[in-house]
Amino acid sequence: MSFKQIKCLITGGLGFIGSNLAIKLVELGADITIVDSMIPEYGGNLFNIEPVKNDVKINFSDMRDTHTLPYLVKNSDIIFNLAGQVSHMDSMKDPLTDLDINVRAQIFLLEACRKYNPNATIIYTSTRQFYGRPRYLPVDENHPLCSVDTNGINKLAGEQYHILYHQVYGLKTIALRLTNTYGPRQLIKNPRQGFIGWFVKHIVCDETIEIFGDGLQIRDLTYVNDVVDALIACVDLPKCYGEIYNLGGEKTSLIDLAKQLISIASKGSYKLVPFPEERKKIDIGDFYSDYSKFKKATGWIPKVTLQEGLKRTIQYYETYKDYYL
Amino acid sequence: MSFKQIKCLITGGLGFIGSNLAIKLVELGADITIVDSMIPEYGGNLFNIEPVKNDVKINFSDMRDTHTLPYLVKNSDIIFNLAGQVSHMDSMKDPLTDLDINVRAQIFLLEACRKYNPNATIIYTSTRQFYGRPRYLPVDENHPLCSVDTNGINKLAGEQYHILYHQVYGLKTIALRLTNTYGPRQLIKNPRQGFIGWFVKHIVCDETIEIFGDGLQIRDLTYVNDVVDALIACVDLPKCYGEIYNLGGEKTSLIDLAKQLISIASKGSYKLVPFPEERKKIDIGDFYSDYSKFKKATGWIPKVTLQEGLKRTIQYYETYKDYYL
Numbered sequence: 001m002s003f004k005q006i007k008c009l010i011t012g013g014l015g016f017i018g019s020n021l022a023i024k025l026v027e028l029g030a031d032i033t034i035v036d037s038m039i040p041e042y043g044g045n046l047f048n049i050e051p052v053k054n055d056v057k058i059n060f061s062d063m064r065d066t067h068t069l070p071y072l073v074k075n076s077d078i079i080f081n082l083a084g085q086v087s088h089m090d091s092m093k094d095p096l097t098d099l100d101i102n103v104r105a106q107i108f109l110l111e112a113c114r115k116y117n118p119n120a121t122i123i124y125t126s127t128r129q130f131y132g133r134p135r136y137l138p139v140d141e142n143h144p145l146c147s148v149d150t151n152g153i154n155k156l157a158g159e160q161y162h163i164l165y166h167q168v169y170g171l172k173t174i175a176l177r178l179t180n181t182y183g184p185r186q187l188i189k190n191p192r193q194g195f196i197g198w199f200v201k202h203i204v205c206d207e208t209i210e211i212f213g214d215g216l217q218i219r220d221l222t223y224v225n226d227v228v229d230a231l232i233a234c235v236d237l238p239k240c241y242g243e244i245y246n247l248g249g250e251k252t253s254l255i256d257l258a259k260q261l262i263s264i265a266s267k268g269s270y271k272l273v274p275f276p277e278e279r280k281k282i283d284i285g286d287f288y289s290d291y292s293k294f295k296k297a298t299g300w301i302p303k304v305t306l307q308e309g310l311k312r313t314i315q316y317y318e319t320y321k322d323y324y325l
Numbered sequence: 326m327s328f329k330q331i332k333c334l335i336t337g338g339l340g341f342i343g344s345n346l347a348i349k350l351v352e353l354g355a356d357i358t359i360v361d362s363m364i365p366e367y368g369g370n371l372f373n374i375e376p377v378k379n380d381v382k383i384n385f386s387d388m389r390d391t392h393t394l395p396y397l398v399k400n401s402d403i404i405f406n407l408a409g410q411v412s413h414m415d416s417m418k419d420p421l422t423d424l425d426i427n428v429r430a431q432i433f434l435l436e437a438c439r440k441y442n443p444n445a446t447i448i449y450t451s452t453r454q455f456y457g458r459p460r461y462l463p464v465d466e467n468h469p470l471c472s473v474d475t476n477g478i479n480k481l482a483g484e485q486y487h488i489l490y491h492q493v494y495g496l497k498t499i500a501l502r503l504t505n506t507y508g509p510r511q512l513i514k515n516p517r518q519g520f521i522g523w524f525v526k527h528i529v530c531d532e533t534i535e536i537f538g539d540g541l542q543i544r545d546l547t548y549v550n551d552v553v554d555a556l557i558a559c560v561d562l563p564k565c566y567g568e569i570y571n572l573g574g575e576k577t578s579l580i581d582l583a584k585q586l587i588s589i590a591s592k593g594s595y596k597l598v599p600f601p602e603e604r605k606k607i608d609i610g611d612f613y614s615d616y617s618k619f620k621k622a623t624g625w626i627p628k629v630t631l632q633e634g635l636k637r638t639i640q641y642y643e644t645y646k647d648y649y650l
Contacts, residue, residue, distance in 0.1 A: 153485040
């Protein structure tokens with residue numbers, strides 16, 4: 001698909017996935033507007049778009065702002081709707097803010113599209129979070145849902161709104177349930193964007209990673225460029241509208257992930273520590289997803305091996321760590 | 326279980342199910358406080374508690390009010406949390422109000438319990454709504470979820486919050502997914518509380534019921550006293566905390582339901598009309614639930630036959646129609 005002259009709006013575009021997407025879309029010739037609220041600790045970072053800063057429009061605003069959003073939505077052909085609160089701990093401490101960002105603001109966006117731009121395509125980044133503790137593996141899209149935190153409940157509602165607005169109003173929405181995305185431009189200075197960035201931070205700083213439990217928990221990791229490819233792969237496929245798809249990637253145990261990072265960086269270390277009580281309650285055991293539905297629909301498969309992805313990640317943060325620590 | 330000296334708070338207690346519950350709990354000797362916002366068209370009706378008006382405390386307030394709710398919650402042993410917005414059409418016209426009532430206010434309630442009264446038992450009335458169009462029948466609690474309207478999305482989030490607050494904070498929450506409840510004290514003057522009350526209204530007024538499609542759609546109906554029994558049956562069963570249960574009842578097609586009502590009342594009529602476009606999109610086909618999980622846990626089964634329940638319903642509205650039309 002050619003993106004020449006195509007107007008793309010990226011919510012959360014200064015964040016981890018959004019900025020990597022913007023860089024790719026510039027390459028493809030798209031006309032890009034980034035929206036970001038720059039809420040501290042949410043991952044928005046102006047340095048993320050350094051390579052394309054002269055090729056994109058940046059609009060600082062919050063999706064909870066009921067007036068700017070309709071205005072911005074009006075002129076977009078494709079809306080990559082990535083903005084969200086993703087921190088588990090923050091969502092538990094302040095469920096109402098999480099609700100406002102992950103549900104209320106999503107309704108604003110969809111209502112704005114319905115009223116002012118019903119032809120826009122809207123790609124929403126959802127999460128595997130609300131599958132909870134897997135009842136079977138790999139987890140497909142029909143797996144029962146059981147959120148283990150506030151964030152999961154709200155993200156699910158946000159996703160369902162996207163699908164509903166297709167079913168009822170015909171909006172061209174697609175939801176991708178991401179597993180564990182990693183790579184350059186992720187917030188790593190605290191664990192708000194998940195354990196991988198947090199591991200990477202420790203390695204880059206030559207510190208000791210603390211792994212909860214026995215470290216044998218399995219996760220599937222997707223390199224951010226593969227997620228970007230997935231976001232782009234479904235854009236012009238009408239059969240994907242109103243559909244929900246898992247993404248996924250290469251499996252690893254937490255302990256093997258730590259070992260690989262240490263080996264690549266030739267520094268850092270890890271140790272096993274008992275599960276903190278509050279984390280134990282929400283531990284989901286092993287998780288990896290079945291992404292065959294998306295593969296079948298779009299041909300997408302993850303291309304970057306874990307070894308290669310981790311290498312690029314370490315390299316990025318070694319070079320630019322001052323902008324992330 | 327004895328309810329003597331037991332302090333019960335009923336949110337939405339002037340509504341359909343809440344008022345029937347209050348009447349039963351007075352009989353059982355409970356100390357009852359009713360909370361109701363009296364939002365027009367939501368079903369709150371002072372006449373509903375006429376038989377027990379001197380035996381309950383009534384507190385007019387809105388669950389969205391962040392200050393009164395913690396105060397009310399503080400002194401309750403059992404909270405029957407029935408307040409909610411239930412109208413499909415209202416939820417589609419105004420998703421944000423639906424979100425505030427069915428999610429945000431639920432978080433207020435749970436947070437208030439967590440902080441000020443973590444020992445309270447909280448029974449939440451959820452809905453079969455978010456199962457969407459059944460993939461198999463009867464529908465059990467593991468059925469995939471696919472809301473066909475805003476109301477379903479928000480009710481699901483509200484339910485999940487109740488379960489989460491058990492898992493993470495140990496609150497004694499139980500969620501019952503109701504199917505189609507009918508009986509005395511339901512709002513019938515408009516279809517906001519579902520098709521059964523709306524059918525009843527037409528029959529009592531000697532009017533013609535309009536049934537969409539061929540009228541062969543199956544629904545399962547629960548008489549309100551059976552729902553009240555279910556709410557009470559699980560209150561003191563710790564094994565039910567954090568669990569979700571379907572309720573259910575006798576099956577009937579819409580056309581047979583209309584015929585039964587006409588036969589009981591000896592008036593009214595029905596006719597088949599084509600599905601309006603907007604309803605067709607959200608039509609779920611046949612639905613009936615599997616409530617064996619709840620039966621196994623509590624011994625509960627619906628006791629009132631459809632024939633008997635409809636008789637009592639018609640009789641009630643014939644006698645008191647001035648208070649409902």
